[in-house]
Structure formats: structure tokens, C-alpha cells
Amino acid sequence: MEFERDDRFLRDLNPDLHFKRVDGGYRLTSAVFRDRRIGGGFYACSVDSERLAGDRAVASREARGHGSWGVGRITLGAVREIGEGDVTHDPEPGNDAHCTLTVRGAPARALALACEVTVEPTSERWRGEFAR
Amino acid sequence: MVTQDLDTRLRTLNRLHRIAGESREGSSGVTEEVESRATATLEHVWGCSAAEDPTFRESTFVTITGDGAVQFEWESEAVAIEVMVEPEGGFTVYVHREGDEPEEWNPAEQAGAIEAIERGWSGTRRAARGV
Secondary structure, X not given: OOOOOOOEEEEEXXXXXXXXXXXXEEEEOHHHOOOEEEEOOEEEEEEEEHHHHHHHHHHHHHHOOOOOOEXXXXXXXXXXXXXXXXXXXXXXXXXXXXEEEEEEOOOHHHHHHHXXXXXXXXXXXXXXXXXX | OHHHHHHHHHHHXXXXXXXXXXXXXXXXXXXXXXXXXXXXXXXXXXXXXXXXXXXXXXXXXXXXXXXXXXXXXXXXXXXXXXXXEOOOOOEEEEEEEOOOOOEEEOOOOHHHHHHHHHHHHHXXXXXXXXX
């Protein structure tokens, strides 16, 4: 399956590990995309294709036990141009929208800064620490 | 004050260790060996000249990657530094200077990581002097 540069991908955001407090609120840390080393200075992480997930995105996130987590959105263009990486379709049982996003280690921070938070975590602790 | 700051960060590290162990499916979280190296690294960083700068100390951020590396971050307006205490041993240091391509070092020993942090943070001091 081929994706276009405007295709958007959704990343689960761990409320305890992916947010850094800054003046006026929060920003995402590069740990969002540095999930596992794959060699050659690159990292990989799991994302869902927004187009393939469609209306099932929320149910899919809940099925992973991440219903209270946040959601980040990033385009393929940003992954390639900022992160020097790519996204490949990598369907899993029960989740046809699953993809693997790769990013080079050094620009992972810039990619995290370019990632849009579309859903904030809902836990009380997160709200107490980060709510704007 | 410096000691109190360090204690706060060490408690954060310990809390994240527990959280990582609890919340990561298919991952062992942070091993005791990595946590021990991360704690020792933070204690040594606190003794280096960069830590004399309140901006450095106050910007300290600790988190954990999916493969069990402890990630430290420090930042000013001029530079951001990320240090990974790698689960397989050694360190990865990324230095992001404003307007430049990020640089990467892979020191095997803690002393090399501290040196890279000092070198990276000196950009903040140069910026403060307007050099």
C-alpha cells in the first residue's frame, strides 16, 4: 500500500512519558517517536493510518488499553522531510490501519515539535500537571 | 538547593521506572542496570559546570523510551541536549543548536557523555555573551 505525503498518521501519546511541561502548557518530547531502535541510527514506532482507521480509530485505541491516552497526528511529508524517515503499512490482527513509522534519532525532536496533539490525555493526574 | 534539585529529579526517575514497568506491554521497562547508570549519570552531571547554570538545572527532564533507555533533556533558548542511557550499554547524545543541524555522539563511557553535555551547553554560554 502506498501513502501520499498528505496522508496523516495517529500516534498514541503516553500521559506519563511523552509530555514535557513548558511555559503556558506542554510540548511533546522526542520519546514519542523513539520507541525502539532498529539500527543505523533509526527508531521505529507504531502508528495508525488516519485514512484506513476512519471511524474505528477510537475503538482501536481503547482496544489497546490506551483509551485515556492522548493522540498525536503527523503527516507523511513531515516524517520524510523533518524526521528523515518513512511510514510503511504493517497491518496487525484486528487493526488493518496499523503502520510502522521510522525516524532518524537526531531529528526525532524536531518531528515531535511538529506533531499535532489532537486529543489530550484524560487522566486527572495529567490534567493537574499539564492542562493549559 | 542543588542537592534538593537533584533529589527531585532522582525521584522522578524512580517514578518513571515504575510507570514504565507497569504500562509497557511487550517491554520490560527500564532494567535495574540502566536505572543505576542513569542515576549515576545524573549525579555526575550535577557536578559539572553546566549544572552551575540555573537554566540547565531547572530545564532537566527525564523520560523513558519504548526500548528501555532513560532519556534526559536540557534546554535553553540557544541549545537543547538529549542524552540517552542505552539499554545495551553506552550513551547517545544529541545536541540541537538553534539554526544548526543536530549533532550526534555515541560515547561508550559516562565521562564521554558528560564531556558532550558540557561542550553542547557551552553554546548557551556563548549565546549569553553574544559571541
